[in-house]
Amino acid sequence: MSLGWLDIPPEELEEVSGEREVWASLLRLLVRTLGAEGLFLFSSLDTDHDFYLSPEEFRPIAEKLTGVTPPVDFEEDVTYDPNGESLTLEAKMQPLLLDSMTKSKDGFLGVSRSSLSGLRSWQSPAVPSSSFSARQFGVFLPPKNKVEVGDTWWVIPSELSIFTGYLPNNRYHPPTPKGKEVLIHSLLSMFHPRPFIKSRFAPQGTVACIRASNDFYYDIVFRIHAEFQLNNVPDFPFWFTPGQFTGNIVLSKDTSHVRHFHLYVPNDRSLNVDMEWLYGASESSNMEVDIGYxxxxxLQSTSPSTPSIITDEEGNIIDRRDGNSEPIQFVFEDIHWTSEISHQEAARRLEVTFYPFKKVSYLPFSEAFERAEAEKKLVHSILLWGALDDQSCSGRTLRETVLESSPVLALLNQSFISSWSLVKELENIEKARLHLEKYSFPVEMMVALPNGTIVHHINANFFLDQTAMKPEEDGAPFSFSGGFEDPSTSTYISFLKEGLKKAKEYLA
Known part of the structure; x- marks a missing residue:
């Protein structure tokens, strides 16, 4: 599909002079022909900006319209090897702190005990300890084209995007896992019997990164976006969505041995779980939302994986592990890596794979203002009720659209130091007082001087209302004259440029 069918008369383009004017004239014609929404859809799909949709670029829409998706090539499930090594994992849990929920304490907003029944009853892991075949963890091995330290890949790919929307809320039981999904499902089932290894909202799935390597071993870090359904019939669905699961595995390249495995929900933020529940069984029922800690x-391995039997060179069994004997004792050599990156750098690469908007560095609040002072730049600051870079998020729409737009990324990298913050964590920071005064629920975007003075700000709800306006409507705050941009990108660039302009007034 191309734009050639528009049949734009050449003389209409020849009436204007200069490349910029030609583009402006062309884009005005496109808006009149396709409409703002049609142009936005086409430009979003046209990733290489060649005014032509290749079959690969058009595939998301074809799948959406037809309801047919191509089969995914999963690897076959690993068969348990009784003579291979096994790994024991232990599950640990401290339940959600109910007092950390900001909106839904008893009696507030009419929250009933039945709504939170699944949450209140989930006090310990469903399976405190379980053994797995070492070879099952081969699902974490990189594909053949990803063998260098720092490489990332999708273990379980995300199937959602801004075009596909999200998965239904009115579900109780997860779909049957297949291929590589089987192990992830089994691991998360140790916490709760109803894990959904593909979350309702993008980005879904599991991403891995090679952190370290030598001739025999990999140290692979991973990040999982999954959630749990805590309620069962007759209670209405209750979704429990940790911000992320993360961890690492050290395993041999032939998958015969796992030295270490660790999976956990990060707890270094004051809020790390999103919760949503229905007040009815249908998809159109009212939904309540809250966040908590x-x-x-x-999940942690108790020791490296070990074999059940030991044989001599002739294949004779010389030791065996069973329930009536002492465990076999092993001495494991230290692993020396020939190539590695830090855990922090590996985590950053996972983030960028999940969230392209993280190509801009978002610094902690105080550090951002220190950097802005040193580099004589303004601070692009975002305040949120939930986190911006995980699934406990109140800025989902923002990060999936304008913040990953190439023109916005370029302007932020050139002229700003960026930061995002949980509102709850700024209450004891003096310089954040001005930010909190300007904040309105759920997300506020701000441009600030290095001393904390706010020179410009806009609420996310107002921003979304403005970008929904048609370009021909009076008061629509965007124009296509500056380039081939969708309304939200153009509006956000205007917001940032207005902040730069107002900053000059403060500095004059």
Whole structure:
């Protein structure tokens, strides 16, 4: 599909002079022909900006219209090897702190005990300890084209995007896992019997990164976006969505041995779980939303994987592990890596794979203002009720659209130091007082001087209302004259440029 069918008369383009004017004239014609929404859809799909949709670029829409998706090539499930090594994992949990929920304490907003029944009853792991075949963890091995330290890949790919929307809320039981999904489902089932290894909202799935390597071993870090359904019939669905699961595995390249495995929900933020529940069984029922703090949800290997039997060179069994004997004792050599990156750098690469908007560095609040002072730049600051870079998020629409737009990324990298913050965590920071005064629920975007003075700000709800306006409507705050941009990108660039302009007034 191309734009050639528009049959734009060449003389209409020849009436204007200069490349910029030609583009402006062309884009005005496109808006009149396709409409703002049609042009936005086409430009979003046209990733290489060649005014032509290749079959690969058009595929998301074809799948959406037809309801047919191509089969995914999963690897076959790993068969348990009784003579291979096994790994024992222990699950640990500290339940959600109910007092950390900001809106839904007893009696507030008419929250009933039945709504939170699944949450209140989930006090310990469903399976405290379980053994797995070492070879099952081969699902974490990189594909053949990803063998260098720092490489990332999708273990379980995300199937959602801004075009596909999100998965239904009115579900109780997860779909049957297949291929590589089987192990992830089994691991998360140790916490709760109803894990959904593909979350309702993008980005879904599991991403991994090679952190370290030598001739025999990989250290692979991973990040999982999944959630749990805590309620069962007759109670209405209650979704429990940790911001992320993360961890690492050290395993041999032939998958015969796992030295270490760790999976957990990070607890270094004051809020790390999103919760949503229905007040009815249908998809159109009212939904309540809250966030809270989960102190611990963790899987850890008790020791490296070990074989059940030991044989001599002739294949004779010389030792065996069973329930009536002492465990076989092993001495494991230290692993020395020939190539590695830090855990922090590996985590950053996972983030960028999940969230392209993280190509801009978002610094902690105080550090951002220190950097802005040193580099004589303004601060692009975002205040949120929930986190911006995980699934406990109140800025989902923002990060999936304008913040990953190439023109916005370029302007932020050139002229701003960026930061995002949980509102709850700024209450004791003096310089944040001005930010909190300007904040309105759920997300506020601000441009600030290095001393904390706010020179410009806009609420996310107002921003979304403005970008929904048609370009021909009076008061629509965007124009296509500056380039081939969708309304939200153009509006956000205007917001940032207005902040730069107002900053000059403060500095004059």
């Amino acid at each position: 989960l102190p611990q949800l963790e």
